[in-house]
Amino acid sequence: MEVVLxxxxxxxxxxxxxxxxxxxxxxxxxxxxxxxxxxxxxxGKVKRLAKNLDGAFLDIGLDKEAYLPLKxxxxxxxxxxxxxxGDDLIVQMKREPTEDKGGKVTCRISxxxxxxxxxxxxxxxxxxxxxxxxxxxIHFKKLFEKNLNGEGVIVRxxxxxxxxxxxxxxxxxxxxxxxxxKEKASGIKTGMVYEExxxxxxxxxxxxxxxxxxxxxxxxxxxxxMVFLESNFPExxxxxxxxxxxxxxxxKYGLDKVLAKIFARYIWLKSGGYIIIxxxxxxxxxDVNSGSVCGDTLEETxxxxxxxxxxxxxxxxxxxxxxxxxxxxxxDMKDRKNKEIxxxxxxxxxxxxxVKVHIYGITQLGLLELTRRKETPSVTQxxxxxxxxxxxxxxxxxxxxxxxxxxxxxxxxxxxxxxLRINPLLREEVERLLEARNLKExxxxxxxxxxxxxxxxxxxTG
Numbered sequence: 001m002e003v004v005l006x007x008x009x010x011x012x013x014x015x016x017x018x019x020x021x022x023x024x025x026x027x028x029x030x031x032x033x034x035x036x037x038x039x040x041x042x043x044g045k046v047k048r049l050a051k052n053l054d055g056a057f058l059d060i061g062l063d064k065e066a067y068l069p070l071k072x073x074x075x076x077x078x079x080x081x082x083x084x085x086g087d088d089l090i091v092q093m094k095r096e097p098t099e100d101k102g103g104k105v106t107c108r109i110s111x112x113x114x115x116x117x118x119x120x121x122x123x124x125x126x127x128x129x130x131x132x133x134x135x136x137x138i139h140f141k142k143l144f145e146k147n148l149n150g151e152g153v154i155v156r157x158x159x160x161x162x163x164x165x166x167x168x169x170x171x172x173x174x175x176x177x178x179x180x181x182k183e184k185a186s187g188i189k190t191g192m193v194y195e196e197x198x199x200x201x202x203x204x205x206x207x208x209x210x211x212x213x214x215x216x217x218x219x220x221x222x223x224x225x226m227v228f229l230e231s232n233f234p235e236x237x238x239x240x241x242x243x244x245x246x247x248x249x250x251x252k253y254g255l256d257k258v259l260a261k262i263f264a265r266y267i268w269l270k271s272g273g274y275i276i277i278x279x280x281x282x283x284x285x286x287d288v289n290s291g292s293v294c295g296d297t298l299e300e301t302x303x304x305x306x307x308x309x310x311x312x313x314x315x316x317x318x319x320x321x322x323x324x325x326x327x328x329x330x331x332d333m334k335d336r337k338n339k340e341i342x343x344x345x346x347x348x349x350x351x352x353x354x355v356k357v358h359i360y361g362i363t364q365l366g367l368l369e370l371t372r373r374k375e376t377p378s379v380t381q382x383x384x385x386x387x388x389x390x391x392x393x394x395x396x397x398x399x400x401x402x403x404x405x406x407x408x409x410x411x412x413x414x415x416x417x418x419x420l421r422i423n424p425l426l427r428e429e430v431e432r433l434l435e436a437r438n439l440k441e442x443x444x445x446x447x448x449x450x451x452x453x454x455x456x457x458x459x460x461t462g
Contacts, residue, residue, distance in 0.1 A: 002020070002022070003212055004018075004019045004214075005017070005200070005203060005211055005215070006214075007214070007221065009217065009218035012031060014029075014031075015027065015029055016199055017258075018203055022253060024253065024254075024255065026318065026319070027321070027379050035195065036198065037096045037196075038375045038376055040092070040093050041093075042066075042092075042093065043089070043193050044190055046058055047085065049084075049085060053067075053069075054069065054070050055068055055071075058089065058091065058105065059190050060103075061190040061191030062103070064102030066105045067102060067105070068104075090107075092105060092106055092108070093105055094375065096376055110154075114158060115156055115162055116170055118152075118153055119151060119154065120178045125153055126153070127155045128154070140155045143164055143167070143168075147168060153171065158209045201228050208233045211236060215240075217243050217246040222242050269312060273289055273291035273309065273331075275287065277316060284326045285329070286313055288313075288328065288330045288331055290305050299338065302333045303333060303338045306330045306331055306333065314349035317372060323373055324371065326369075326372060327367050327368070328367065328368040329366070333366075343361050343362060350372075353372070357370060396452050396453050399426065399429070399453065406426075406433070407433060407437075410439065416442070416460055416462065417443075417460070417462035418460050419443070420456065420458055421447070421448050421457040421459070422445070422448070423448065423455055424447040424448075424449060427445070427447055430445060
């Protein structure tokens with residue numbers, strides 16, 4: 001399988017595209033010059049306990065306090081002591097802060113390497129589910145249980161054909177890294193003690209054994225990448241290509257079309273059906289609609305369209321990096337077996353993401369529920385800003401409603417001289433309104449071009 005990583009950067013943004021056999025499977029967006037928070041490790045001080053939330057709020061040196069859920073810290077054998085106000089804790093950011101609330105952190109520290117993920121606060125050995133050899137799994141479990149002391153590890157798929165001595169050497173390297181983090185934390189009150197590597201480097205870390213080529217179009221970023229590879233993946237240095245103008249590769253792999261597609265609200269299916277994707281504050285809602293008949297019965301048509309839609313939905317959830325709660329309204333099916341086929345298909349499509357995705361099945365209302373671990377805003381959100389006209393609602397007041405509000409408000413100020421500012425599209429209707437109410441002498445009309453349709457403003461002038 002040909003695996004290509006394309007890194008394209010401007011003065012403010014870095015976009016990373018991972019392609020497998022020419023198909024884009026992952027897009028990462030990062031703003032240059034900003035601190036990376038998710039995956040970074042902080043020293044925090046407990047400011048207050050929230051027993052009703054079963055958690056604590058910590059000062060970790062950022063503008064907003066971070067939330068530490070306590071219940072989850074005692075699952076899978078990974079623990080941190082139950083804190084008290086004033087306690088110092090070393091935590092890792094799992095979800096970055098938003099405008100409304102601080103980030104989410106955990107005491108369950110994980111430090112990834114080439115073959116292992118080191119869990120300094122854990123005491124279990126986990127084996128990648130992609131390692132199919134049961135004898136090898138047993139061997140890894142015995143090897144690390146014998147060499148761990150109150151710690152834990154996750155054995156990655158890349159460890160499958162690696163000598164034990166190399167795995168144990170990496171374990172010691174990761175231990176030293178953790179000790180250095182603790183030593184740095186002991187010298188500060190609060191703040192970041194380890195910054196996670198850039199997103200393009202994370203992609204390399206997770207796919208280094210498959211990558212055949214890395215293409216990059218920024219000289220400064222190329223220099224940073226070379227330093228990273230020399231320290232971590234020297235075998236990839238000869239696979240880097242610096243390109244001044246990356247436009248050729250954008251056209252070759254259709255990256256420009258994919259970027260346009262991830263902003264689309266409607267996604268059309270080959271069968272003639274279509275999908276609507278709506279990202280909201282609380283969840284992402286996806287609606288599936290049928291097109292032409294592609295089966296002998298309505299039930300068969302629904303199943304075929306749903307299975308086709310499932311593949312497209314899974315692809316877009318991954319490409320857009322949609323996280324949190326996702327509700328999918330598939331075409332209604334009556335047969336229970338068909339529903340089970342659909343749920344099985346969804347699980348297969350997300351099997352490569354492991355515990356990152358949980359599929360809960362189909363509800364009584366016919367809605368498929370799933371959750372995907374949310375760490376950062378989706379690609380669509382990261383590459384867009386709130387619409388100044390609708391303020392993120394997706395709609396504005398109708399012309400009739402705005403005229404109604406204007407009519408009521410000018411009636412309230414009747415007998416006063418005023419200036420009325422409106423969108424140009426409302427001018428004719430407002431002029432007729434003022435004429436019908438005999439208010440032309442009292443109200444000066446002014447149009448504002450760069451305003452939404454539902455904008456109006458009344459200024460009293462006398």
